[in-house]
Amino acid sequence: MTHPSPRGFRLFSRGSWPEASRIADILRQETVGGALLLAGAVVALVWANSPWSGVYESVRSYTIGPAAIHLDLSLAAWAADGLLAIFFFVAGLELKREFVAGDLRNPLRAAVPIMAAVGGVVVPALLFALINLRTGGDALKGWAIPTATDIAFALAVLAVIGRHLPIALRTFLLTLAVVDDLIAIVIIAIFYTANLAILPLLGALLPLALFTVLVQRRIRSWWLLLPLAAITWTLVHDSGVHATVAGVLLAFAVPVARPGPDGQPADECLAEAFEHRLRPISAGFAVPVFALMAAGVTIGGITGLTSSLTNPVAVGIVVGLIAGKTIGITLATWLVSRYTRASLDSGLTWTDVVGLAMLAGIGFTVSLLIGELAFGTGTPQDDNVKIAVLTGSLGAALLATVVLRIRNRAYRHIHHAETVDANHDGIPDIYQQRPE
Template sequence: MTRTDGTNRLASWLRKDVVSGSILIAGAVIALIWANSPLEPAYEAIRTFSFGPESLHLHLSVEAWAADGLLAIFFFIVGNELKQEFVNGELRNPRRAMLPIIAALCGMVVPALIYAVINMSRGAEALHGWGIPMATDIAFAVAILAVIGRYLPPALRTFLLTLAIVDDLGAIIVIAIFYTADLAFLPLFGAFALLAVFGYLQRGRGIAAALDRSALPNWVVYVPLAFAIWALMHASGVHATIAGVAMGMLMRTRKLPGEEHDPSHRAEHLLRPWSSAIALPIFSLMSAGVVFDGLGSLFTDTVALGVIAGLVGGKFVGIFGGSWITTKITSAELNPSLKWIDIAGMSLLAGIGFTVSLLISELSFAANPVELAHAKGGVLIASLIATVLAAAVLGSRSRHYRKLGLAPVRTDTAGGSID
């Protein structure tokens, strides 16, 4: 076997969700053990080490580069995959696309209300954390689904991706409005302007043909443009991963005459192994290291209890209940390959709140270290409970579909045919 063959085999292996999911989970477990061990000072030293150009406001910690920078690659892939579904796949049907979108909105409102009710008697400071249980961590949720649900219908993964993207967009809007003191509009408008350029380059037939004919590879144009969009989005105060989602959704999914593959599938095929091997594991290793300190007091604090109840119970009630009611009062419909028990398991899985939930915790209780620790602990405990419950339900459903003779779901890049 040649070196090229070995590289291609490794890349194909890394394109599978079950592989990237396992690596992501392993990184989180290592981070938790490391952060709660005698080697915790070394972990903090690495995580807080800062580098980057100060003049561009990009002198960031390793943790920030992982969560804002590397994770944008993963979000690009997710946005790109959703674009393919909206154009050529499951979400072409508006009646089916409507369901996860409404479910996401309900899955944001109900957890926030549950948190607010539990903390109503605590005053404004505790209530400030109402946004913490709103967010579903798409990276971990998709990873868990890949590991435990190989035989589940593909439509369930699409439902989860759509729901989680809408959920994250909603959470970013909440952060921008309620948790950001100074949103910088000039960089934000600059990011939007360059996104328009990015979209035009995708669709301009003459430009696409000129790039293909030129001696320069396409990445010479698109990589600097993508970095500029990301940097401007970061400078605006909006979570920079939104730049990844936006660029993914702008990718062209149809081939032009003379093209062997469209840019959407080419980009996904190229970037997915890098996301699995570098972006996601470094992100989980740098983000998951939460120190558990004082577990006894955590379970008596309404902040932690509100976060746990919101993520575990609120997400389930909001998503499952919102989906079921929507199908009864609107024209929205559930994919025929899915059963309501599948949606129930996926609703439990959506209770995994990690990156954005921890971010909102930091913004909510920056001046109160005790409540901050309790909020972060609540996020981790809720995520663990949600994972266990979802694994029980979805694992059982996966075994059920396997007995019915369904083939395991392909989770490599669309078709896996680009070499």
């Protein structure tokens, strides 16, 4: 049993109205992106198992780009290295914005999604390692595959099954997903960099520094910033570090305006401007195209599906996504509440946390990326990874649906209270009351 802290800290209590309205806008865009992501994955699966599967492989392997600077890449590689850099740039902007100017600048509030994300990374990785400890070979290379949550996919499912979920819980899921994707990027940079070339990596610091100077001066001219970003990405790619890392570094260079007394930014927020411009490109194009290029796997009927899902690597991924995420996130959140002596906000229960933790087991985009880095594109193990990621993500979504639908009636009255605007001033009444 938990007890309120001396300060009355509540887990998942409502935040400020500016933050709530901003998060709601992000959720709407990510929900559309999740639908497009799902469409891309379905098209890839159907195409890869159709009589035209050869065409699909030809498209994925089609090479384009200047060979002189080592950018003669396949379309699949361009999707993984290039388009996902846009995705991680937006994720980096969102994370920095949240912790510098959002409600999570409060250390107690920030501790909840951060620790939940850490738990949701550590426990799935441990379960995968335990299952594959005696397998031998390269199986343990895939330990990081079940550690990431797919932002767009998870939020799209949430929009369907939990539209009355309080904004604080939806914010928790969004922030958790962003944090653990950023943790995944760190894992990729450290553990999945085979051959590191120091000179290109050091060379990337120059355009990155120039980019930083320009954005810190609030310069947003695309003809200056875009070439610097492209050069940074190219040099990071050439260094052997996965090129998506460049997207995160560039995002962290963008300034975020701190809020004034009224909760609004005191000056122009360049990070928010970039996020508004690039999030539709990320959610509506970059991630769905990556899904189209990465999710296509030849299943081979019931026999092939059974063979893949009984492979220890696949078992580790499915268990990690479904059980590991649920246990890790719920346990970490409970530990935060236990050691900060916090309590859940009124109207919420730990069932809500378990349901969100299950939903975080939808690990699609980054899980597929890590699988390709761990085992190589087109290898038999890579096919097992794709089938396991799809199966684990589907299983997590179905289990979360069962749990959260049970709670949907309880959410309805909370959602209604968050939308009542008796004063007709555009701000729900509940956000004009004294915070708890």
